[in-house]
Amino acid sequence: MINARQGVPPVYSRRADSSVPRSGLNCLTCQNRNKAEWCGLADEEIRLLNKDKRPRFYPPNHIVFAQGDAWDGLYCIEAGTVAMFHTDAEGRSILVRLGHAGQTMGYQAFFSGGVHNVTARVIQAATMCRISGEFLERTLARSPSLARRYLSRLAGEVVSAEEALLRQSALSVRVRLVHLLLSLMERFGQAGDEAHGHVVMALPVARKDLAAMLGTRPETLARTIAELRADGMVRFDGRCVVVPNERALLDELEPMSA
Amino acid sequence: MINARQGVPPVYSRRADSSVPRSGLNCLTCQNRNKAEWCGLADEEIRLLNKDKRPRFYPPNHIVFAQGDAWDGLYCIEAGTVAMFHTDAEGRSILVRLGHAGQTMGYQAFFSGGVHNVTARVIQAATMCRISGEFLERTLARSPSLARRYLSRLAGEVVSAEEALLRQSALSVRVRLVHLLLSLMERFGQAGDEAHGHVVMALPVARKDLAAMLGTRPETLARTIAELRADGMVRFDGRCVVVPNERALLDELEPMSA
DNA sequence: CGGTTCCTTGATAACGATCAAAGGCCGTGG
DNA sequence: CCACGGCCTTTGATCGTTATCAAGGAACCG
Numbered sequence: 001m002i003n004a005r006q007g008v009p010p011v012y013s014r015r016a017d018s019s020v021p022r023s024g025l026n027c028l029t030c031q032n033r034n035k036a037e038w039c040g041l042a043d044e045e046i047r048l049l050n051k052d053k054r055p056r057f058y059p060p061n062h063i064v065f066a067q068g069d070a071w072d073g074l075y076c077i078e079a080g081t082v083a084m085f086h087t088d089a090e091g092r093s094i095l096v097r098l099g100h101a102g103q104t105m106g107y108q109a110f111f112s113g114g115v116h117n118v119t120a121r122v123i124q125a126a127t128m129c130r131i132s133g134e135f136l137e138r139t140l141a142r143s144p145s146l147a148r149r150y151l152s153r154l155a156g157e158v159v160s161a162e163e164a165l166l167r168q169s170a171l172s173v174r175v176r177l178v179h180l181l182l183s184l185m186e187r188f189g190q191a192g193d194e195a196h197g198h199v200v201m202a203l204p205v206a207r208k209d210l211a212a213m214l215g216t217r218p219e220t221l222a223r224t225i226a227e228l229r230a231d232g233m234v235r236f237d238g239r240c241v242v243v244p245n246e247r248a249l250l251d252e253l254e255p256m257s258a
Numbered sequence: 259m260i261n262a263r264q265g266v267p268p269v270y271s272r273r274a275d276s277s278v279p280r281s282g283l284n285c286l287t288c289q290n291r292n293k294a295e296w297c298g299l300a301d302e303e304i305r306l307l308n309k310d311k312r313p314r315f316y317p318p319n320h321i322v323f324a325q326g327d328a329w330d331g332l333y334c335i336e337a338g339t340v341a342m343f344h345t346d347a348e349g350r351s352i353l354v355r356l357g358h359a360g361q362t363m364g365y366q367a368f369f370s371g372g373v374h375n376v377t378a379r380v381i382q383a384a385t386m387c388r389i390s391g392e393f394l395e396r397t398l399a400r401s402p403s404l405a406r407r408y409l410s411r412l413a414g415e416v417v418s419a420e421e422a423l424l425r426q427s428a429l430s431v432r433v434r435l436v437h438l439l440l441s442l443m444e445r446f447g448q449a450g451d452e453a454h455g456h457v458v459m460a461l462p463v464a465r466k467d468l469a470a471m472l473g474t475r476p477e478t479l480a481r482t483i484a485e486l487r488a489d490g491m492v493r494f495d496g497r498c499v500v501v502p503n504e505r506a507l508l509d510e511l512e513p514m515s516a
Numbered sequence: 517c518g519g520t521t522c523c524t525t526g527a528t529a530a531c532g533a534t535c536a537a538a539g540g541c542c543g544t545g546g
Numbered sequence: 547c548c549a550c551g552g553c554c555t556t557t558g559a560t561c562g563t564t565a566t567c568a569a570g571g572a573a574c575c576g
Contacts, residue, residue, distance in 0.1 A: 112413035154412035155370035161419030169473030215427030
């Protein structure tokens with residue numbers, strides 16, 4: 001029913017940047033080596049990975065792959081941020097997840113049947129290494145632990161997708177926004193100077209995309225932010241967010257108090 | 259945040275039925291042998307599976323495992339229907355998926371960390387075989403194709419969970435209900451006698467659970483059904499549903515016509 | 517500097533949740 | 547087997563939330 005490759009914005013590739021890596025990236029010394037799924041591989045396998053991978057720079061708004069495209073490789077993010085959108089036949093879309101340094105994109109399509117079911121758009125300039133299907137296939141056969149690692153990862157995604165579904169149907173936009181801010185702060189937040197839970201964060205995404213992460217409209221998001229600001233929970237200035245008291249945000253999530 | 263093992267109804271086990279199988283079930287001759295994940299295994303492995311599995315009968319409303327429980331085995335459904343609910347700290351829950359003959363339940367928890375994130379409740383009397391972790395572990399190590407099969411299955415679940423999320427935030431209850439009826443009809447529908455897409459179905463679930471599948475309330479579901487009936491799209495009589503014209507239902511899903 | 521896209525605010529309407537109550541079905545226990 | 551109680555289902559009334567339409571202003575890019 002929900003038909004692929006439709007409603008996908010035609011931004012396709014503004015200036016498809018050349019495949020010249022920022023510098024000769026090396027998997028053996030990659031800063032993300034211990035974060036990626038690849039971390040369990042033996043040095044020998046990593047050396048093969050290093051030979052297989054094709055590094056490349058991607059500017060903001062570049063579409064790495066689009067929903068409906070045939071699978072063409074794994075993308076290991078060395079730096080930057082990539083948003084993955086799922087879009088329906090009428091063009092409505094939600095931001096399903098953010099990919100950041102150390103994560104690998106595109107394995108869902110590899111394992112599920114060879115067609116991407118999300119559109120990956122770069123939102124903060126990124127360098128990524130493309131990994132071929134042949135390499136993945138070969139390494140899966142040789143290193144059972146890699147399959148195991150992907151099994152855990154996919155199972156974890158199923159769990160979090162189910163939680164997202166429940167949040168979507170049971171929680172208000174305001175509460176969902178608080179959830180989202182708290183989880184973004186874990187990754188993008190900087191502890192502030194003041195005493196109690198003062199946190200500052202540079203939002204990685206624009207409002208429009210933040211709304212898409214909540215499964216709501218930009219108008220509603222703007223209103224909800226205004227409301228939160230009026231209550232003194234947060235201060236927004238463009239993409240800069242200040243949370244004076246993290247505890248107060250957490251209290252939003254617990255309907256029952258003392 | 260969403261804390262496990264809370265709000266789970268205390269029905270826990272009305273008369274925990276004895277572990278006597280309906281008859282000596284045999285994996286080698288199981289009617290579902292070709293449907294289950296196990297279908298790719300060699301006869302030798304199936305023989306081991308047959309020795310490992312513990313068959314048992316489960317009456318309706320029996321809780322097979324609850325959200326928050328430690329993982330205690332895989333459950334291969336030989337017959338019957340089992341509903342899996344995900345529940346949040348406030349007791350709100352949604353029906354995440356239905357398990358039916360040939361499917362295996364509980365592998366998400368096995369792969370994701372050993373804790374069930376759904377409650378499995380029998381909704382149509384079932385017989386299921388419990389499969390131990392040791393067996394699964396051993397067989398995964400021996401048969402790489404099994405891991406591969408689970409990878410596809412989990413990846414497919416991620417895809418469908420993402421679609422569900424989008425439906426939830428973009429589609430009305432009415433349209434979601436039509437989607438659900440159409441998909442249930444694929445499994446539970448019987449082609450009727452009349453000419454054009456006349457279909458009859460015995461609903462496997464009660465209204466309450468149907469509402470939980472849509473992420474809405476029973477009251478809203480009742481109203482939506484009444485509305486659909488008034489439009490002549492369906493006739494409901496208890497758990498019996500008649501769709502006079504399947505085409506008309508399909509047209510509900512396509513906003514744009516000629 | 518011009519155009520476009522993004523963000524915000526306002527007004528309005530539709531949708532779905534909630535509270536309340538009545539009728540029906542079912543399983544249980546007498 | 548029947549009677550009882552409880553749960554499920556339906557309908558009504560109302561309210562809150564969120565989408566939608568519209569417009570002004572700000573930021574960004576070429």
